[in-house]
Amino acid sequence: MGSHCEVVLAVADSRAAHAAAAPAIAEVRRIEHKYSRYRDDSVLSRIHAAAGLRPVSCDRETAALLAYADTLYRASQGRFDITSGVLRKAWDFRHGRAPQPGALEDLLPLVGWPIVEYDHDSVFLPLPGMELDFGGFGKEYAVDRAAEALTSQGLTHGYVNLGGDMRFLGPRPDGTPWDIGIQDPRDMAATIASIPFSRGALTTSGDYERFIEIDGQRYCHVLDPRSGMPVSYWRSVSVVAPLAITAGSCTTTAMLLEQDGLDFLERCGMSYLAINHTGQIFRRTT
Incomplete structure (x- = not known):
């Protein structure tokens, strides 16, 4: 998943913990193997190789994720577009390089979820040259699947954490909640809030996860599919929801909607904490 991942369980001993965690870890690895855009043998790589040539058969799980992507596209006014991953060819966040002249103009015609043809x-x-990218919700989907692999065993104390996207099975054994800190987007050694958690999910999107700075300007990895340029209004958006995929979709959509993201979060009706580009904090608790 390209990030720090952990399964935390309160069980009798280390051996029991490893045995219980194994199915959850296997499920995360299965999803990464199946949908990673970096693996030549993944479902997405097969779809990309056939772009412009022929349809590719897909199973029920993939069809469900495509349908979910369509829902996100419509709910975000077209901002959450899983065909926009192709824009990463212009932005090199690993080596800190901005697009070369003309690079975005060459790639933008390949962005357009409405022209993708799919069914079950x-x-x-x-x-x-068109591509799909499940990065906007794939990790959160894996969090939920891993959590389900644990709860199916009757586990009720612990959580799954994939790169800061978290799903809680239940409180600590003594009934007290887990205290989870929200990262300060401008001070990686500090937190801006602490949230007590027993059940449900918490995810965060921000401009501090992957970014480059050029002449004092920060460019984050969340890209507007209309222009190919990074969004810039929100420093960080955290959302609490029953499922990680729901929370993560809301945080990313709010980032993409920029100034309109706050209205979107209010309409969703879930608890959130958001920090805009000036450092102003907005929150809602339910």
């Missing part, structure tokens, strides 16, 4: 059996990318 197959998916077709009509333009050569």
